[in-house]
Amino acid sequence: MSTESPLLSVRDLQTSFPMRSPVLRRTVGQIQAVAGVSFDIPAGGTLGLVGESGSGKSTVARTIIGLEKARSGSIVFDGDELTSLPKASMRRVRRQLQMIFQDPYASLNPRATVEQIIAEAWQIHPDVVPRNRHRAEVRDLLERVGLNPDHAERYPHQFSGGQRQRIGIARALALRPKLVICDEAVSALDVSVQAQVINLLDDLRRDLGLAYLFIAHDLSVVRHISDRVAVMYLGRIVETASQDELFTRPLHPYTQALLSAVPDPKPWDKPAREQIIIGGDVPSPADPPSGCGFRTRCWKAEETCAHDVPELTTRLELHPAACHFATELAGAAR
Amino acid sequence: MALLSVRDLRVEFATSGGVVTAVDGASFDVGAGETVALLGESGSGKSVTAQAVMGIVPKPAGRIPSGSISYDSKDLLAPGVAKGLRGREIAMVFQDPLSSLNPVFRVGAQIGEMFRRHRGASRREARAAALDLMKRVGIPAASKRLDDYPHQFSGGMRQRVMIAMALALSPRLLIADEPTTALDVTVQAQIMDLLTRLQAEEGMSLVLITHDLGVVAGVADRVILMYAGRVVETGPLREVYEHSGHPYTSGLMASIPALEGPRDRLVPIQGSPPDLLDLPSGCSFRPRCQYADEQCAEVEPVLRQLPDRASTHQAACHHPEGVLTDVH
Numbered sequence: 001m002s003t004e005s006p007l008l009s010v011r012d013l014q015t016s017f018p019m020r021s022p023v024l025r026r027t028v029g030q031i032q033a034v035a036g037v038s039f040d041i042p043a044g045g046t047l048g049l050v051g052e053s054g055s056g057k058s059t060v061a062r063t064i065i066g067l068e069k070a071r072s073g074s075i076v077f078d079g080d081e082l083t084s085l086p087k088a089s090m091r092r093v094r095r096q097l098q099m100i101f102q103d104p105y106a107s108l109n110p111r112a113t114v115e116q117i118i119a120e121a122w123q124i125h126p127d128v129v130p131r132n133r134h135r136a137e138v139r140d141l142l143e144r145v146g147l148n149p150d151h152a153e154r155y156p157h158q159f160s161g162g163q164r165q166r167i168g169i170a171r172a173l174a175l176r177p178k179l180v181i182c183d184e185a186v187s188a189l190d191v192s193v194q195a196q197v198i199n200l201l202d203d204l205r206r207d208l209g210l211a212y213l214f215i216a217h218d219l220s221v222v223r224h225i226s227d228r229v230a231v232m233y234l235g236r237i238v239e240t241a242s243q244d245e246l247f248t249r250p251l252h253p254y255t256q257a258l259l260s261a262v263p264d265p266k267p268w269d270k271p272a273r274e275q276i277i278i279g280g281d282v283p284s285p286a287d288p289p290s291g292c293g294f295r296t297r298c299w300k301a302e303e304t305c306a307h308d309v310p311e312l313t314t315r316l317e318l319h320p321a322a323c324h325f326a327t328e329l330a331g332a333a334r
Numbered sequence: 335m336a337l338l339s340v341r342d343l344r345v346e347f348a349t350s351g352g353v354v355t356a357v358d359g360a361s362f363d364v365g366a367g368e369t370v371a372l373l374g375e376s377g378s379g380k381s382v383t384a385q386a387v388m389g390i391v392p393k394p395a396g397r398i399p400s401g402s403i404s405y406d407s408k409d410l411l412a413p414g415v416a417k418g419l420r421g422r423e424i425a426m427v428f429q430d431p432l433s434s435l436n437p438v439f440r441v442g443a444q445i446g447e448m449f450r451r452h453r454g455a456s457r458r459e460a461r462a463a464a465l466d467l468m469k470r471v472g473i474p475a476a477s478k479r480l481d482d483y484p485h486q487f488s489g490g491m492r493q494r495v496m497i498a499m500a501l502a503l504s505p506r507l508l509i510a511d512e513p514t515t516a517l518d519v520t521v522q523a524q525i526m527d528l529l530t531r532l533q534a535e536e537g538m539s540l541v542l543i544t545h546d547l548g549v550v551a552g553v554a555d556r557v558i559l560m561y562a563g564r565v566v567e568t569g570p571l572r573e574v575y576e577h578s579g580h581p582y583t584s585g586l587m588a589s590i591p592a593l594e595g596p597r598d599r600l601v602p603i604q605g606s607p608p609d610l611l612d613l614p615s616g617c618s619f620r621p622r623c624q625y626a627d628e629q630c631a632e633v634e635p636v637l638r639q640l641p642d643r644a645s646t647h648q649a650a651c652h653h654p655e656g657v658l659t660d661v662h
Contacts, residue, residue, distance in 0.1 A: 052518035052519065052520065052521075053518055160606040160607060161376075162606060162607075163606065190375035190376055190545065190607060191375065191545065191546075191547070191586055191589045191590060192375065192585060192586060192589050192602055192603035192607070193602070193603075193606070193607065194589065194602075195588075195589035195590075195591075195600040195601070195602030195603075196602040196603075196604075198591070198600055198602075199599060199600055199602060202599070217518065217519065218519075219519070219593065220590065220591040220592065220593045221591055223591065223592075223593060223597070224591035224592075224597055224600070247593065247594065248594075257520055258519060258520060259593070260523075261519045261520045261522065261523035262519060262548070262593055263522075263526075263546060263548030263549040263551065264548055264551060264552070264593065265547045265548040265551050265575060265587065265590055266551065266575060266576070267551055267552040268552075268572060270594075275523070277520075277523050277524055277527055278520055278524075279524070280474075281488040281489075281490055281491070281518075281521060282518065
């Protein structure tokens with residue numbers, strides 16, 4: 001780890017949504033979607049943020065780029081505190097901070113050509129690319145993301161799903177960002193095409209020095225692309241480590257269960273591992289369990305888990321995990 | 335003899351862009367008590383094949399101009415036959431349980447309906463049978479949940495309800511179309527575990543339709559891999575995964591990021607999935623294939639046994655020798 005300050009630094013971030021009663025017509029409570037999340041991403045680094053539906057991982061992304069308002073905590077990006085930044089300055093910052101969405105069908109304007117879609121950002125930020133360079137720059141970008149530059153005049157519906165995701169990537173790159181948030185960016189793609197887009201994201205990081213916040217539910221994809229990984233459950237990070245550490249020595253029971261549940265196309269290649277199948281579903285963030293959020297599905301849960309929220313700390317010089325029994329579980333890991 | 339036998343099945347759809355051949359001469363068998371995976375990406379024709387078996391190809395856009403489907407020596411394509419067997423003999427579970435359940439009826443009543451309608455059970459009997467089924471598919475506090483509505487269930491629990499309905503009349507063939515695709519990975523593991531257990535208990539045949547090669551490994555006995563409406567490879571699962579004879583199969587295997595071992599660069603399949611309105615001549619996979627030559631453009635390859643492999647392992651490729659030696 002370098003001593004330089006990270007490109008993105010998130011501290012104790014909390015985001016909540018008001019719960020309204022249709023009968024009383026007023027706010028009756030708060031759904032804590034993100035309940036105190038902290039992480040850093042260095043310039044050029046990739047953090048994989050993993051979790052199932054309802055874990056709050058997408059809300060973290062939406063709060064960082066300002067689509068949701070943080071309730072408390074801090075988000076420092078490239079020296080700017082985003083939670084208190086005036087709107088006018090946010091525009092300057094957002095140039096460096098782009099996002100790629102899951103659904104390439106829904107996130108592209110069907111009535112605009114590819115060139116218009118990509119060049120749109122330069123109308124807001126005219127200093128990035130002068131008008132007379134737009135056409136040439138669009139062609140360069142299309143080439144870079146593996147599309148035919150001659151297709152700049154085409155409309156989104158004339159492309160396949162994988163190609164549309166490449167258009168989304170080209171649009172994100174148009175402003176030469178430092179950090180790109182990929183929210184389930186490859187989840188909707190067929191496996192054969194997904195691998196193409198993963199390789200493209202890999203190349204772009206290497207060639208352009210991009211940093212990624214890579215949000216996904218697919219652990220094997222996250223393992224492939226990330227330097228560090230954070231696992232979220234019910235609005236909290238329950239474990240974080242380097243990619244290598246997390247996948248070879250998971251400490252939190254949830255991470256262990258998650259890894260165990262990933263379908264393996266060649267199960268016979270490995271020594272028989274005991275499959276952990278946890279029961280139940282992710283509890284509703286509107287009504288989370290007391291203490292540790294995972295205790296209702298955890299096979300290690302004891303009395304103390306119902307009272308004390310386990311802190312995300314390093315125990316026994318291992319990596320941080322939010323479990324009272326992390327040291328015990330370290331030995332039992334896979 | 336096979337329980338289900340599909341021969342040269344062809345399914346066409348009339349679209350605004352022209353006639354699309356969604357299934358183009360597919361043939362396969364499913365034996366009694368066997369678990370078979372029907373694999374393929376979007377547009378491969380795997381779901382339409384299942385619709386044809388169930389007799390639910392959307393009309394009037396879809397039609398079956400040729401081919402045959404026989405189930406237990408009955409002709410499923412003859413008028414009325416599929417409808418008579420649906421639910422009793424052949425049942426299906428879909429990807430999205432919320433749109434398959436009626437939102438305004440209580441879950442217990444919806445499951446019980448199967449018994450009332452097909453078995454002439456009384457309300458009380460149907461309710462008791464529904465409760466038994468809900469317990470069998472692992473719905474906690476089943477007696478309390480009988481009177482809940484579908485929206486009060488989580489995605490995983492709704493899929494359990496669908497499975498309970500499918501199992502109600504003890505079918506001999508269960509077709510599950512992407513049953514876990516919409517679910518979280520921990521819940522997916524639960525549902526696959528449940529399906530495997532029920533298959534063993536009931537001794538029924540199970541057809542698992544999925545795009546995910548990993549989900550069915552260790553579950554299915556045999557795989558049928560489809561591409562652009564055609565069966566391109568079939569055989570025992572481990573045999574097909576380890577000794578892929580079709581470049582599409584080996585390409586899919588190489589596209590999956592590994593969960594352990596070195597993080598090598600992925601080797602994706604080049605190009606885009608096929609446009610069914612504009613398929614290439616000869617082999618549909620040809621534009622994405624490194625082995626393609628003139629023969630592939632002229633002659634559509636048919637399924638045939640692979641050199642030095644088991645007779646049950648077949649691939650539709652002119653150059654399986656190259657695929658087999660390059661990958662392994």
